[in-house]
Amino acid sequence: MTEEVETKDAIKTQEYFVNMGPQHPSTHGVLRLMLELDGEIIKRVIPHIGYIHRSIEKMSEKDSYRQIVHLTDRMDYLSNHMNNEAVCLLVENALEVEVSDRVKVIRTIMSELTRLSSHQLWWGVMGMDLGALTTFLYAFRDREMINDIFEETCGARLTVNYNVPGGVMFDIHPNFQKRVKDFIKHFKTKLPEYDRLLSDNVIFRQRTEGVGILSKEDAISYGVTGPTGRASGFSNDTRKHKPYSAYDRVEFKEILMDKGDTFSRYKSRILEMWESISIIEQLIDNIPEGEIQSPAVKQVIKLPAGEYYQSVETARGELGVYVVSDGQKSPYRLKFRSPGFSNLFVLDHMVRGYKIADLVAMMSTIDLVIPDIDR
Amino acid sequence: MNAIRTYFRDIFHAIKTLLTGMRVTGYYFSHARKEIITQQYPENRDTLKMFDRFRGIVTLEHDENNEHACTGCSACEIACPNGTIEIVSDRVEDPETGKKKKIIDKFIYHYSMCTLCNLCIISCPTDAIKMDPSFEYSTFDRKDLTMILNKPGSQIRKDVK
Amino acid sequence: MFDFSTLTQSIHDYLISHLSPFWTTTVEWVIIGVLLIAFVALSVMGLVYIERKVAAFFQLRLGPNRVGKWGLLQTLADFLKLLMKEHITSKNADKFLFNLAPFIIVTASFLAIGAIPFALGLHVMDINIGVFYITAASSIGVLGILIGGWAGNNKYSLIGALRSGAQVVSYEISAVLSILTIVVLAGDLQLSSIIESQRDGWWIFKGHIPVFIAFIMFLIAGTAETNRGPFDLAEAESELTAGFHTEYSGIKFAMFFLAEYVNLFIIAAVGATVFLGGWMPFHIGDWAWFNDKMDYIPSILWFFLKVGFVIGLIMWFKWTFPRLRIDQLLVLEWKYLLPINLVNLLVVAFIAMMGWYF
Numbered sequence: 001m002t003e004e005v006e007t008k009d010a011i012k013t014q015e016y017f018v019n020m021g022p023q024h025p026s027t028h029g030v031l032r033l034m035l036e037l038d039g040e041i042i043k044r045v046i047p048h049i050g051y052i053h054r055s056i057e058k059m060s061e062k063d064s065y066r067q068i069v070h071l072t073d074r075m076d077y078l079s080n081h082m083n084n085e086a087v088c089l090l091v092e093n094a095l096e097v098e099v100s101d102r103v104k105v106i107r108t109i110m111s112e113l114t115r116l117s118s119h120q121l122w123w124g125v126m127g128m129d130l131g132a133l134t135t136f137l138y139a140f141r142d143r144e145m146i147n148d149i150f151e152e153t154c155g156a157r158l159t160v161n162y163n164v165p166g167g168v169m170f171d172i173h174p175n176f177q178k179r180v181k182d183f184i185k186h187f188k189t190k191l192p193e194y195d196r197l198l199s200d201n202v203i204f205r206q207r208t209e210g211v212g213i214l215s216k217e218d219a220i221s222y223g224v225t226g227p228t229g230r231a232s233g234f235s236n237d238t239r240k241h242k243p244y245s246a247y248d249r250v251e252f253k254e255i256l257m258d259k260g261d262t263f264s265r266y267k268s269r270i271l272e273m274w275e276s277i278s279i280i281e282q283l284i285d286n287i288p289e290g291e292i293q294s295p296a297v298k299q300v301i302k303l304p305a306g307e308y309y310q311s312v313e314t315a316r317g318e319l320g321v322y323v324v325s326d327g328q329k330s331p332y333r334l335k336f337r338s339p340g341f342s343n344l345f346v347l348d349h350m351v352r353g354y355k356i357a358d359l360v361a362m363m364s365t366i367d368l369v370i371p372d373i374d375r
Numbered sequence: 376m377n378a379i380r381t382y383f384r385d386i387f388h389a390i391k392t393l394l395t396g397m398r399v400t401g402y403y404f405s406h407a408r409k410e411i412i413t414q415q416y417p418e419n420r421d422t423l424k425m426f427d428r429f430r431g432i433v434t435l436e437h438d439e440n441n442e443h444a445c446t447g448c449s450a451c452e453i454a455c456p457n458g459t460i461e462i463v464s465d466r467v468e469d470p471e472t473g474k475k476k477k478i479i480d481k482f483i484y485h486y487s488m489c490t491l492c493n494l495c496i497i498s499c500p501t502d503a504i505k506m507d508p509s510f511e512y513s514t515f516d517r518k519d520l521t522m523i524l525n526k527p528g529s530q531i532r533k534d535v536k
Numbered sequence: 537m538f539d540f541s542t543l544t545q546s547i548h549d550y551l552i553s554h555l556s557p558f559w560t561t562t563v564e565w566v567i568i569g570v571l572l573i574a575f576v577a578l579s580v581m582g583l584v585y586i587e588r589k590v591a592a593f594f595q596l597r598l599g600p601n602r603v604g605k606w607g608l609l610q611t612l613a614d615f616l617k618l619l620m621k622e623h624i625t626s627k628n629a630d631k632f633l634f635n636l637a638p639f640i641i642v643t644a645s646f647l648a649i650g651a652i653p654f655a656l657g658l659h660v661m662d663i664n665i666g667v668f669y670i671t672a673a674s675s676i677g678v679l680g681i682l683i684g685g686w687a688g689n690n691k692y693s694l695i696g697a698l699r700s701g702a703q704v705v706s707y708e709i710s711a712v713l714s715i716l717t718i719v720v721l722a723g724d725l726q727l728s729s730i731i732e733s734q735r736d737g738w739w740i741f742k743g744h745i746p747v748f749i750a751f752i753m754f755l756i757a758g759t760a761e762t763n764r765g766p767f768d769l770a771e772a773e774s775e776l777t778a779g780f781h782t783e784y785s786g787i788k789f790a791m792f793f794l795a796e797y798v799n800l801f802i803i804a805a806v807g808a809t810v811f812l813g814g815w816m817p818f819h820i821g822d823w824a825w826f827n828d829k830m831d832y833i834p835s836i837l838w839f840f841l842k843v844g845f846v847i848g849l850i851m852w853f854k855w856t857f858p859r860l861r862i863d864q865l866l867v868l869e870w871k872y873l874l875p876i877n878l879v880n881l882l883v884v885a886f887i888a889m890m891g892w893y894f
Contacts (some may be wrong), residue, residue, distance in 0.1 A: 016691065018691045018692070018695075024777060024791070025773055025774050025777060026774040026775065039698075039783060041697065127858065128774065129774045130858035130859060131766065131768065131774065131857070131858045131859025132774070132856065132857060132858040132859075133591075133595070133855065134594050134595050134856060136595075137595040137596055137597060138595075138596070139794050141596055180875075197856075198858070201857065201858060203766060203857055203858050203859075203860055203864075204858050206860075206861075206864050207858060207860070207861055207864070315661055355861060355862065355863070356695070356776070357769075357772070357773050357861040357862065358861065359861070360774055360775050
């Protein structure tokens with residue numbers, strides 16, 4: 001570890017450790033990375049997690065299924081709708097309840113809006129990590145409109161808790177469609193601006209292209225999902241492979257890249273934003289009529305004894321919920337397969353031999369949300 | 376020769392992309408008056424309107440006769456994931472029918488524990504509680520965040536079953 | 537046009553009629569020192585405020601707007617806060633060097649600012665190697681950064697300091713080479729005569745494309761030398777938290793902060809003096825009528841307008857571009873800026889020899 005390395009000039013050098021985090025501007029939360037450095041070159045990264053562990057899985061074992069939904073808002077707070085949806089879909093599948101088409105479409109639109117807002121935040125933070133501080137506020141300007149949509153329909157901006165088992169909590173607000181259309185119109189003019197400001201910038205390209213290459217094989221063996229994995233060519237989009245809600249009735253492309261470098265991961269998210277826009281555009285004008293809560297789901301939900309699994313595609317990758325039920329009101333055991341956890345631990349593999357500045361760029365493109373890793 | 380051409384092409388391409396970026400920021404700088412999105416919060420308090428569904432705080436609705444619709448059924452207490460709501464109820468004899476009837480004595484609400492998940496509201500069978508879109512509730516003392524929602528002397532509305 | 541030397545001369549005459557020559561010089565130095573410190577303090581406060589406002593407008597924000605009218609007193613409030621902060625010295629720090637570093641860096645900036653001509657006749661020392669002196673004096677500042685980074689006993693500081701060392705040493709060359717083009721054209725190192733040579737037009741207009749290229753090169757190299765904008769690797773907030781001044785607090789941190797903005801001012805002032813004619817009004821060749829009208833605008837105003845323009849450009853860079861990586865930074869210097877500068881210098885020398893400039 002700290003043994004002395006003899007270079008060819010017979011100068012004794014020593015590798016040293018730097019603690020990056022738990023309080024550090026670019027770890028996006030309380031993540032602690034131990035970097036083993038040789039000058040500026042990174043030899044090894046040891047992620048230490050657990051600084052924001054709130055034992056959501058254990059808490060779920062005493063909560064009813066309705067209450068678990070609101071806890072999932074606090075895991076990956078940027079993919080709140082998808083997290084809620086995962087639990088709700090699991091309960092509905094276990095109870096063999098079919099929700100109405102209206103609910104399905106609303107859930108899909110909401111999920112895609114959440115994905116857009118998550119990717120917007122990621123874009124701003126990515127620019128900020130690379131030193132372009134202005135991107136952050138441009139992203140927040142556009143994200144604000146989505147947050148307003150959530151606030152109007154769901155009543156909260158971040159911890160929305162909009163899905164309930166068997167449907168959604170309220171019907172959409174009368175202004176919902178207008179607001180979403182306004183947002184899409186606005187964002188379609190702003191997304192090319194993102195490219196002009198950052199993606200095409202020569203400094204940005206130099207910093208990202210050919211850096212931090214993750215091969216498809218490694219992506220599969222580490223279980224790297226989401227845009228991070230798809231940038232390496234690993235086709236893993238749950239929306240395509242195991243369609244849920246209304247994803248089987250919309251046209252969209254799974255963004256697959258082949259290079260697997262930092263820029264591909266960046267670009268795959270930018271392209272995914274265009275896909276999300278197209279999904280929303282397909283659905284927003286044809287929200288079918290129907291009940292917003294299925295009467296088949298009782299107030300007190302008891303899942304039949306057995307094991308259930310449901311996965312959804314969050315903005316970061318595949319979120320899996322695994323429930324073992326013994327027929328009671330609460331699950332016997334509940335486990336979240338969170339995308340951030342798998343994606344974080346590929347960092348060490350990617351970053352060896354690169355510089356500190358590259359580590360920051362790679363961490364941004366993995367798009368970590370620390371509460372998602374720790375739960 | 377080719378290398379030299381690439382060298383200069385790289386330089387010109389770099390300058391072009393940098394200028395494109397500067398044009399974007401330059402536009403916002405020169406149109407700052409129109410594009411600034413910041414709201415000045417304490418000043419705009421009068422005009423600031425929250426959305427009606429905004430979840431700010433749980434309230435127990437009282438009408439003009441100081442009557443509410445809470446039967447003290449404890450559905451919200453059960454629905455709450457955090458133990459935010461405590462209902463202290465009492466049994467009194469109804470003067471008309473002579474039957475024992477449950478009324479609330481205290482509807483205790485621990486705002487400091489509330490995650491504003493709205494589960495209590497949708498579980499309420501009589502729509503007695505609702506979310507209020509007001510939001511300025513910071514205090515200097517934690518005990519101020521424990522509130523008793525039913526007003527003193529309030530009674531259950533007659534038509535609520 | 538008002539000549540400040542009449543004012544300074546009358547003060548000198550007054551003093552010399554009352555005091556011995558030794559005391560006259562002493563009093564004059566004290567006056568100059570006080571004036572410079574006051575100027576630096578005020579201009580840094582102004583610059584910090586301007587920087588924050590400019591950044592805010594680039595970012596769709598309002599910027600400081602609470603302390604005083606339009607937040608004008610915000611920097612004063614921040615400065616007072618920094619004054620009152622506790623001095624924290626980390627354990628195992630080299631106390632002497634740790635305390636020395638801020639002074640070195642501030643001294644270097646003060647040395648350089650003394651040679652800048654602010655207006656016609658308003659010039660602390662008009663030495664005959666002015667350009668050389670300014671580059672030499674301002675490059676002492678990197679010693680402060682290196683010492684500060686080392687003494688704090690923090691690995692982030694050390695990385696930042698080493699980055700900064702490599703960066704400043706490299707970019708010094710480009711900055712000097714690009715100024716040399718004007719020295720070649722003007723034929724003098726003295727700043728006042730460089731300004732005088734622009735009486736019939738600023739060098740950026742007179743010197744064709746090569747001088748324009750040199751100006752761009754100077755802007756890039758100057759930004760890098762002040763550790764700003766896309767070249768703020770020594771601080772690199774998102775990588776090294778605060779780089780070389782991670783361990784500094786209170787007034788010592790304020791000194792680094794002060795030096796950073798003084799350096800920005802110096803770079804902008806040198807750029808404005810050398811390429812844009814310093815306090816020289818906008819003159820076109822021998823259009824006597826037009827030139828007379830331009831002379832009505834005071835020279836000090838011309839100087840500060842030009843400095844403001846250059847500072848604005850540098851701020852624009854900073855709030856638009858992402859940061860470079862350390863190896864890319866060196867590649868940019870040694871593979872792009874330096875060769876281009878050398879060729880550019882040759883071209884300018886040829887132009888000067890043939891007398892092809894206006």
